[in-house]
Amino acid sequence: MNSAARPTAGSHAEAGTGPGAVSGSRSGPGTPDTVKGTGTGPRGVRLTLRGAAVGRGSVPVLDRIGLDVEPGEILTVVGPSGCGKSTLLRTLAGLLPALDGEVHQDGEPITGPHADRALVFQGDALLPWRTVRANVELPLAIRGVARAERRERAEHWLTRVGLDGHGAKPPHRLSGGQRQRVQLARALVAEPRAVLMDEPFGALDAQTRAATQQLLVDVWRGTGATVVFVTHDVNEAVFLGDRVALLSTGRVLDVPRPRERAAHGHPATVALRREVLASLTSALPGAPATAASGTAPSTAPEAPPPVPTSPSSPPLPPPPPPSREPQ
Structure with a gap:
């Protein structure tokens, strides 16, 4: 409206x-x-x-x-x-x-x-066979950006998200929060x-x-x-x-x-x-x-109530007394 x-x-x-x-x-x-917040830079869509x-x-x-x-x-x-x-x-x-x-x-x-337009998922969606830096470089590689520029821009964004020095690591060596930072850097490196x-x-x-x-x-x-x-x-x-x-x-x-x-x-x-x-x-x-x-509030269903015993079912017999070894 x-x-x-x-x-x-x-x-x-x-x-x-x-x-x-x-x-x-x-x-x-x-x-x-x-x-x-800035008044400068390229405007969003x-x-x-x-x-x-x-x-x-x-x-x-x-x-x-x-x-x-x-x-x-x-x-x-x-x-x-x-x-x-x-x-x-x-x-x-x-x-x-x-x-x-x-x-x-x-x-x-x-x-x-x-x-x-960049899309950021709930799961970090990082490629496990690529290093952290290579994951951040991926959108630039797809667009044909030269390798030296890709590396420079990836390092810049890793520094901005607080992961300076982590670029050579595989994603599995990072915590969940760090992996989300990598995903954020990857989303922003191509300036969407x-x-x-x-x-x-x-x-x-x-x-x-x-x-x-x-x-x-x-x-x-x-x-x-x-x-x-x-x-x-x-x-x-x-x-x-x-x-x-x-x-x-x-x-x-x-x-x-x-x-x-x-x-x-x-x-x-x-x-x-x-x-x-x-x-x-x-x-x-x-x-x-x-x-x-x-x-x-949680939307998880409540646990089902216990199944009642049928009135017509005979009661279970009491357990037998423990056996005794002959003296």
């Missing part, structure tokens, strides 16, 4: 008309050429969906989507498992065609993968204008996850890239995003103080966290909303 003025913090854009539909856009006093249906095969999992992702913003996407988050991301990447409607980058139809991230920090422990989130913020500020970040974690969505798209309700919410750890307990942030969490619990029939801790 194109709005005449930028929504206020905590407000939402109107939802689309179909089940799972999302509609939202944002406008403000800045120009599209301004890179958020604008990603647009208009009446789009996305899915695999012929059955849409999201229908009649209308959404503008602004150049240089971080849009976090939240929804329950199976609601279409990853499918939406792969459609934006050009790996899946839209079943209906329009999907555009800067006004041009997205018809397939492009070097402007959009980075599409599918729960990339989901397997990390809390401390490593927080450090990797901050690392993403630090390196993103120097690129100007547009980021679409899928996550199940409410705190992560509210910390990273300029806006949060809720696939279960169709709302797109402004984040009042994005990327500020100190704002975690601010009333506006707490209210936003409650609303995001409520969107997840509303997708679970009978599940009560929990406190705004930033963690969605």
Whole structure:
């Protein structure tokens, strides 16, 4: 939905008309050429969906989507498992065609993968037979960049993500957090204008996850890239995003103080966290909303009750007394 003025913090854009539909856009006093946080560098792309249906095969999992992702913003996407988050991301990447409607980058139809858009997966997806440096160089090698330049740029990005001196190691010698840093370096080494991230920090422990989130913020500020970040974690969505798209309700919410750890307990942030969490619990029939801790309630089924003994079954005989050896 194109709005005449930028929504206020905590407000939402109107939802689309179909089940799972999302509609939202944002406008403000800045120009599209301004890179958020820097004001310099190449701007990110604008990603647009208009009446789009996305899915695999012929059955849409999201229908009649209308959404503008602004150049240089971080849009976090939240929804329950199976609601279409990853499918939406792969459609934006050009790996899946839209079943209906329009999907555009800067006004041009997205018809397939492009070097402007990098995709980061939950698993690190590193090639085990290549060194860390060679993994980072891979997008440049595919584009035919000369070996010396590939090495220089890979080393630069390994340094930026805190892995200076690890380039000659195989991936299996790194921790999970370090491997995700390698994947981030590989995504950014070719200077994409959009980075599409599918729960990339989901397997990390809390401390490593927080450090990797901050690392993403630090390196993103120097690129100007547009980021679409899928996550199940409410705190992560509210910390990273300029806006949060809720696939279960169709709302797109402004984040009042994005990327500020100190704002975690601010009333506006707490209210936003409650609303995001409520969107997840509303997708679970009978599940009560929990406190705004930033963690969605578990969707794992309860253990089945024990099978009752049939009333007609005879009772089991008592165990025999222990035998005694003759003296």
